[in-house]
Amino acid sequence: MPVPQRRFHGDEELGKKDDDHKPGVKGPMGRAWQQRRLPNGPRRSNLKRIALGFLVVIGFYYFFKNMPTDLEQPRQRPSYVPPSGPNAPASKAVPNRYDFVTKTAEDETPDAPLHNFNGPIKFYQLASTLHGVKTRGSDLVNQNVLFAAASLKSAANLLPIACDTAIRARNYVHFALMGRDDISMDILRSVNGIGNDCNIVFHDARPDFSVQSSDWRMEVSSAAAFKHINDFVNPQATFVDSSGDEETWFSKGLKQRAGSLGRTVIELPENAEQNLMWITLLDSSSLSAWNKVSINIIIHAQPSASGSLIRLLESLKKADFFASSYPPLTIELPHDVDEPSKRYLERFKWPPKGDQSGSLLTLRHRIPQHSLNADESSARFLEGFWPNNPSSSHVLVLSPQVELSPLFYHYLKYTMLEYKYASNNPSAQNLLSLSLDLPSTYLNDTASFTPPSANSTVGGNVITTGTSQFLWQAPNSNAALFFGDKWVELHDFVAESLESQRTLPTPTTLNEKLVSKTYPSWMEHVLRLARARGYWTIYPSFETEDRLATLHNDLYQPPEEYSEEVNAEIDQSDELTADPDHYLSLKHSETSLIKTSILTMLPNKGDLPKVWDMPLLSWDGEQIVVDDFHRQAVNYSNVFRREIGGCGTDDMEKVRVDLLAGDLFCLKDQKT
Incomplete structure (x- = not known):
């Protein structure tokens, strides 16, 4: 073998060292080297070439496999180019290929992009x-x-x-x-x-x-x-x-x-x-406050009056609750439940649609078989509801004689949100309830009631502008929403009043019953609280004769606590269970119910008037200004504290506490 020419001629050491590092041909190591260098054995450089060629073949295989051709629709692959248009980012950004999720073949269509990008989120616009x-x-x-x-x-x-x-x-x-x-x-x-x-x-x-x-x-x-x-x-x-x-x-x-x-x-x-x-x-x-408020419905059913109850429940089923959740429904049943009511309630479901989980119906059955007196009936009825949050939980009280418009809940929620939760509305503290019913008589049920007209002053002259909602100190028991904070105060007021009746002599001035016996007994307590506090109820008024609620007197039953007294006045030849000549409200004819948009029925194209622009009536129906209204409330509360609250002339006026009526009573102070 010829000796290769040394690369560095001037350095003998370098050439010598190079020879020393080369494997020799002598000795055991030399023989091993010769065996590895046999002509038939593969060289290391050949192995590298084989591996590289193999990788090239694989690359060409995948390239041609995924390349589109004229003979076959190519398999759609994710695009790495940002979309054009107003939603495109300001600078070009390429998503990470590992952020794509594989989709099945049936999810892929030539005309629709793959919804499979899961990269980081940017909002450029x-x-x-x-x-x-x-x-x-x-x-x-x-x-x-x-x-x-x-x-x-x-x-x-x-x-x-x-x-x-x-x-x-x-x-x-x-x-x-x-x-x-x-x-x-x-x-x-x-x-x-x-x-x-x-x-x-x-x-x-x-x-x-x-x-x-x-x-x-x-x-x-x-x-x-x-x-x-x-x-x-x-x-x-x-x-x-x-x-x-x-x-x-x-x-x-x-x-x-x-x-x-x-x-x-x-x-x-x-x-x-x-x-x-x-x-x-x-x-x-x-x-x-749209989703923060809740409404509970309570119905006090009467004995042998299945027809009225069924008619009311059917109108509730037909009501439009739009996107709001259905309100919980509680039905207070008497001890003796007639057979038609039993069969109907067995099939009755609330909510009527199956889009909500669970039942919102509660049936309460009275145990005592004897008729309740006025105080027992009042206490039992008020105990049927207690708000979990007095500022947002309210109760809709319905009489079995009522039939409701399918759009009653529209009006109820509209007026509730406007008059209870609107900003800059200080008059909300005087708001006791919202009535769906427009009464035909005063509370004594002996004189017809005519709703007041809205008036405006132009050039110093008072001009009647037509119908309007109005404020009335008289409460309503046929169909009315009572606010939770006032209901809590009413509980405390009734509890203190019942204790006062048990320990104090009969009042001399406030003993007169002002509410007709055609209304339930708890109405008397609500009226007293409203007069002492200066509370009012908002009553509806519409451009047409259609109403949110109508009363049916064909199956009228007097309140159970007054049934014996009222039935004693029955004219046996009359089909009603009470004498319409004595109780004027029973002469009231039924009205048609609203079935079109609320905005088309309300005055002023549905724009609700401000509270201070509404006509204001005292409890007896006299139109009054706000200052005189509050002055009457102060005078009445002073008399009430003496005759019913047990407060003496020397007792200091107590500080009023929210949700409580203790400042109107002094019995606990005298005991201590």
């Missing part, structure tokens, strides 16, 4: 509008309300309602789009007819890569977008579409985040634009 909010969004309590949608169909359902709400100018209206559709906000406004007069603040709350995003990413995006909007806007209420057109992932994400933040979400049903437009007349404070 949202910051500019949020930072530009000028509606006091930093205040926790403000006038901001939000309409939010993901589906374009839902957006079309919400935008007319949002526009009408903004035009009313009681709230600042915001609209947020959180869906996948790559449509510009200008086009969205244009196709839905939203002009500048609507004055809606629009927010593009769609994430980057919304078209390719998975349902899970869009759900998280909806929750995150709402969190950002809440930080800058603090919406008092958020409207969403519940007609069935909305995306499931959107509803789930937004509702969960709103619940964790303590924000109100109002779900609008399919026919909201026809029957629920009164919601646009409420302010943000009222809308915030």
Whole structure:
């Protein structure tokens, strides 16, 4: 073998060292080296070439396998190029390939993009509008309300309602789009007819890569977008579409985040634009209480009056509760329940629709077989309800003789939110109840009652402007919503009054019974409390003869505690169980029930009047001004404290405590 020429001629050591490091041909190691260098053995460089060639073959295989051809539709693969349009990010961003989720072949279609991107979420269009909010969004309590949608169909359902709400100018209206559709906000406004007069603040709350995003990413995006909007806007209420057109992932994400933040979400049903437009007349404070208030219904059934009870329950089943939850229903049954009532209640279900879990029906059956006296009946009836939260839990009292309009709950919730929860409404502290019934007589049931007309002063002259809701100190037992705080105070008032009757002599001035025996006995206690405190009830008034509630006297039964006294006056030739010549209310003819939109029936196109603009009546029906009304309440409470409360002339006036009536009584102080 020829000796290779040394690379470094001037250095003998370098050449020598190189020879020393080469494997020799002598000795055992030399023989081993020769065996490894046999001509038939594979060289190391050949192994590298084989491996590299194998990898090249594999690469070409996968390349040609996934390359589109004219003979076969290519398998759709995720695109790494950001989408164009208003929702595209400002700078090009390539999603991580490990963020894609594999889909089955049947989920893939040539015309629809894969919803499989689960990368980090960015809102490139949202910051500019949020930072530009000028509606006091930093205040926790403000006038901001939000309409939010993901589906374009839902957006079309919400935008007319949002526009009408903004035009009313009681709230600042915001609209947020959180869906996948790559449509510009200008086009969205244009196709839905939203002009500048609507004055809606629009927010593009769609994430980057919304078209390719998975349902899970869009759900998280909806929750995150709402969190950002809440930080800058603090919406008092958020409207969403519940007609069935909305995306499931959107509803789930937004509702969960709103619940964790303590924000109100109002779900609008399919026919909201026809029957629920009164919601646009409420302010943000009222809308915030939408889901926080609860109403319980209580019915005191009478013996041998199955027809009346069944008619009332059937009208409740036909009522429209829109997107609100059904109220719990309690029926107080007498000891002797007639057979038709038993059979009907066996089949009766509440709520009537199966879209809510569990039953909200409670039946209470009285044990004593004897007839109750007035005090026992009052106590038993009031014990039928107790609010868990006096500021938000209320009770609707219904007489079995009543039949309700299918839209009664619309009016009830509308007026309750407006007069009890609206901002800057100090008169709410004097509000005892809301009546659905417009009475035909005064409380003594011997004189016909004519509702007052609304008056306005023009140029110093008083002009009658037509029908209007009005305030009356007289309570109602046929169909009335009593507020929870007043119901708690009534409990304490009745307890103190019953104790006073047991220990004190009969009052000389206040002993007269003012409420007819055609009404239940607890009405007398409510009237006394209303006169002592200066409370009033709001009564409805409509442009037509249609009503929210009508009374049926064909099956009339007097209150059980007064049945013997009333029946003693029965004219045996009359079909009624009471003499209509003696009780004028029994002559009242039945009225038709409201079945069209509430806004078309109320005066002033449904815009409710302010409390201070309503006519005010004292308990006996005399129209009075507010100052005289409160002056009468002070005078009555002073007499009440002496004759019924047991307070002497030297007793100091006690401090009034909320929800209690102890300042009207002095019996406990005398015992101690």
